[in-house]
Amino acid sequence: MTGEMIAFFLLALTAITGGVLLINLTNVVHMVVALIFTFIAIAGIYITLSAEFVAVVQVLIYSGAITIIMLFGIMLTRHQEKEKKAPRLKIILTGLTIGLFFLIMYGKIKDLNFGQQNVELHVENTKKIGVELYSHYVIPFELTSVLLLVALIGSIILAKRDDDEKEAKK
């Protein structure tokens, strides 16, 4: 049992626990908080996979930005704290479907092994990503920035438009 193994198990346990809590808690805010654990644990998983830069981004974006946005969303829209359960039949049906899905995928991936791994990956990881991004992937990268801009403007307009209309009506 190497240290990597122990780290992986702990992280995986945390991530799954966070996920299960997300499903089972009733308070909406608690759910989001449970998910923060999952996100951070996933960042840890990335580190075990020699992806330091992705791990950092994960912490920044998910644990930071997205969770905060979600909390804002909850606060802006809250009108009932407690989450009501969905009908039992629906839960069972969905659960069965997903269980089936799980079993199929499990059967397919359990023995997957390509027999080799990239040992160089952690060497100057961030620098290499930077070089790749600005050379080979420059066009997708720029497109992503455009997408972000569009998303920014789009969300502002979506969130604002109603007020304008109401004013216009007045």
Place this chain on the structure above:
Amino acid sequence: MSAVPLPAYLMLALILFCIGLFGALTKRNAVIVLISIELMLNAVNINLVAFAKYSLNPGLTGQIFSLFTITVAAAEAAVGLAILIALYRNRKTVNVDEMDTMKR
């Protein structure tokens, strides 16, 4: 140095994906549905990064791809919430059950 095999990562991703899927399909609060979708995206990212390390021709591509995914997910979360808020203003609810305008 090998220790954790590829299937372990894939399994973790699968479990998280299933949890996310279940949440997205059963939770009634729209915010939670959005968060569940984020969880699914994260599960996918784990796969990408894992394949960047263990695969037939490993490399940085997987990690870079996961970066793009994260970016898009962030944008999606922002737009999704904006829509949610707009909807909430109109209908005074974030309950997914009550959003059935498609039927009407």
Place this chain on the structure above:
Amino acid sequence: MLQMSWLIPLFPLLSFILLLLFRKSKSESTAWIGVLLTGISLVMSIGVFLAVWQGEGIKTEGTWFQMGERAITMGFEVNPLNALMLVIVSLVSFLVHLYSKGYMHGDDRFPVFFAYLGLFSFAMLGLVLSPNLLQLYMFWELVGLGSFLLIGFYYFKPEAKAAAKKAFVMTRIGDVGLFIGMVLLFWQVGSFEYDEIFASVKNGDLSSGMLTLTALCIFVGAVGKSGQLPLHTWLPDAMEGPTPVSALIHAATMVAAGVYLVAAMYPLFQASEAALTVVAVVGGLTAIFAASIGLMQKDIKRVLAYSTVSQLGYMMLALGASGYVAGIFHLTTHAFFKALLFLAAGSVIHAVHTQNIEEMGGLWKKLRITGPLFLIGALAISGVPLLSGFFSKDEILASTYADGKYGLFWLAVIAAFMTAFYMFRLFFIVFTGEARGETEKGVHESPGVMTFPMIVLGVLAVVAGYLNTTWFGTFLSDYLAQGAVELPHGDHHGPAWIPLVATLAAALGIALAYLIYQRGTLSRDWITRSLPSLSDVIYNKWYIDEGYDQTVVKGTRGLSKLGVLFDRYIVDGLVTAVTTGVQRLGRVGSRVQNGQVQSYGTAAIFGIVILLLIVALTGGYFS
């Protein structure tokens, strides 16, 4: 001369076309077109006949169209049998054209009538000239069309409409038999040609069962056309047509076509003993059966119609009993005397404007030409010695006897007795005694165009018998012996007592009629009273029509109604069931569409999972 014989049918066709063009003409001189053109046909037919008499013959054919390797041919053939038929047909047709000029005087559609007559003559002459079965079949149907049009000439009368339809349909039933026989023969022999059929019959290419089957199928055709037993009911009804039509079509020519067909296909029939027996039995039964109905009818034309059926039965009997010559001989003489009788009856009807014999009487004095001619016809048909009917009927009886069909022989004798009785019943009621009804006023003899044809036929009815007598020479059988048909075993002149029996039967019949209807020695309703049920049955024509109505007609109609219901409720019902099923399904489906994104998502995931499952189970490679 013979090369030109294909023109014979075309003149009446020309007459048909011309007269249709002059359809609107009010002038009755249009009749002369028809008379003239059939006259030309007559002259040519006589020329052809004379040429054949000298032993000539011709057969010319050309390809009509090519069916694979087999060529379907059309052409014409002249042999002794059909040369004789040509003369009979064109002669009677010519005379009837002439007669109709007077009879149809004042009709609205005068030219149309002659046009139809032309069409019929064309078809009949074409039928006779046909060298193969297919061509014969085609003209056979066209003859039926001519008959149909002429029966339905008074189209506004419901009876005429019904009769025309009935005639067409009943003969069509027979035609289908002929059709089947013809087609079966074609696949056995590989040709429609008479010659080839006879050749392979002779070579024994056909199994005996097939021979009998095809012969019987063809005989069914003859039964339909000639009004033999099961299919005879149309012929009496066909009397709704104008009387000249009855004389031409339903006495002399078309109905004889059945007999002609059997004669033309005689080698086929000869090859099958069973078929010949069936022909004989059907003929004999028809003869006596129709004669029995004729005893009681009140309509002058219907009596003659049943008489025709009966006489056609005689001809069939003769053919069935190997009396080939006898059958043809009787066909010839019958054509003359029956046409004469019909024309005379037409003349009577023309004079008194009724067909009911009970409203006639004492016309002998008023119709000085028609009366004696009718008497000649009646004597001839009754088989009174020295007139034509005597010789031909005698020959039929002789050949039946010689063939060993004794039961049928005695049936035929009884039928001969009945024939004599009903003919003279008719004669005495119509021409002697007191004038009855209101028809006596204004009764006058028919004009010359009508009496002339009758006189010609009267002469022929007397002399035609001498064509083939044991006394002066058997011209006809010598002549027919030239033909392709090998005549059956020589001449069979049975014992000498046969003519005596026949004469006796005729004399008895005439005497009985005299006693009842002239002298009144026996009361008129003597039979009716003594055997009420039998006479009732006979008067109602053995209830055959009613029987057909109750069974075949009702059955068919019922089946059709059933079919309509089936169509409406089962076939359409199935369709409706499918559509309502789809609608229901749609309604269920729309309930699933509850507008909730999560349900849709679940469904989508479910679908994906199923697909994944398939991929996982099949190994993932889509071969």
Place this chain on the structure above:
Amino acid sequence: MNAWLLSILIFSPLLGVLVLMFVPSSDEKSIKWLGVLGTLFPLGIALVVLSAFKMGGDELQLTEKFSWISYEVFQSKGQVSYPIFYEIGVNGLSMVLILLTAVVSVLAAIASFSIKQNWKSYFILFFLLEMGMLGVFAAQNLFLFFIFFEITLIPMFFLIGRWGYLEREKAAYSFLIYNGVGSAILLIVFVALFMKTGTMNFQELAYTFSLPQAELNQLFITKGFKMGMLIALLVAFAVKLPVFPLHSWMVRVHVQAPPAIVMIHSGILLKIGAYGVIVFGAGMFPDQFKSLAFVIGLFGVINLLYGAFLALTQTDVKRVLAYSSVSHMGIVLIGLAAGNTSGMTGAVFQVVSHGLISALLFFLIGALYERSGSSELSAFGGVAKRMPILAGVFLAGGLASLGLPGMSGFISEFMAFLGLFEKMPVLAAVGTLGLILTAVYVLRAVLSITFGAEKEMPESRDLSSSERVPAFVLLAAILFIGIYPAWLNDMLRPTLDAILLGLGG
């Protein structure tokens, strides 16, 4: 010139559409005359095509072939390209049917003078319909065939639904649904054939399927596949033909559509079904077709008798004729089932002859309806008195329909039965019962209209001169084929011989 002749013919009706665009829709008279002219133009070109067509020449003539669509697919065996061509051509059979289409279209356009409203859109749809029909018969691959086949459906739907009688919408819908199902099956078959063989050309397909089974196995074509394709094709065309029990839409259409459209429908559209069975069924899968011959023959006889029995007691003359069409299509099946020279010839003759006869009869029914406002048998009587020409032509048409010698109906019935008697004598003997029944119902219908006591009718003028043209032209054509069938036969021979070669009879 010849290189483009056929395409010009197919798309020539579009000229009529183009001209009509510039005519104000209220100008009734010029629209109607342009309608007739617009169909005369294709007829003229069809005659030119006929003169360019060499009788007894190559099997397929006046071909045109252009690359149209092509795409490539990666399969386990490598990259396979699937080209689709625009390819057209005529053989004897399609030449005859094209000619029939052109002639009947002109006559139907003349019969359309009785249309009461929306002439402009009527004629535009009419022209599109004609284009579709011409295209169906000229197409030489499945793709084009299918496209033109569908083109006929849509105008037909509107023509029935907008200009028909009382229950026109229902009729139009059942037309569309039945034929839609038929085309769906057709499409599946065509796609499957394309997938397996990589070609859509009729001749290439026929060649491919005639290869020995060992070579076919490499293409994954089993005997079962062939049989399945054939059955599906037969079902698809059985809807069109129509074959019992898929006939109820056709009866409805015949009763509800305007007479001019029924002339087209019964005269030509039904024939597409027969054409399809001949070209695809017998032409491509001869062995399988032969093994199904008895079933086809059985359905033929059922159709014949069923149609005849139902026609016996109908009270509406249009229904009588509709069921008589069912009955007559049975004869086509009978001829096909025989699968020998005479049977095939009979079937094709029946296709042509029924086209002419039913066009004539429906034309006359239309004329009668216009005068009396009814098509119930009981509404008529003694028509022969006031309208002798109409009654005469009607009677002649009826007689042609019941197969009187000297008219086209006889040849086809005779040949079809002749063929069947060789192969299945007992079935054929049962079928001949239909000949009797046909006589009964035709005479019943015709006589109760033309004969009998005269009944009052709102209008009782005889055929006008513009009505006489279609009536006499059709009657002349019927008589011509009946008296001189060799002309039609010579034209059809090469095509039929090729099909018969496959059938081995």
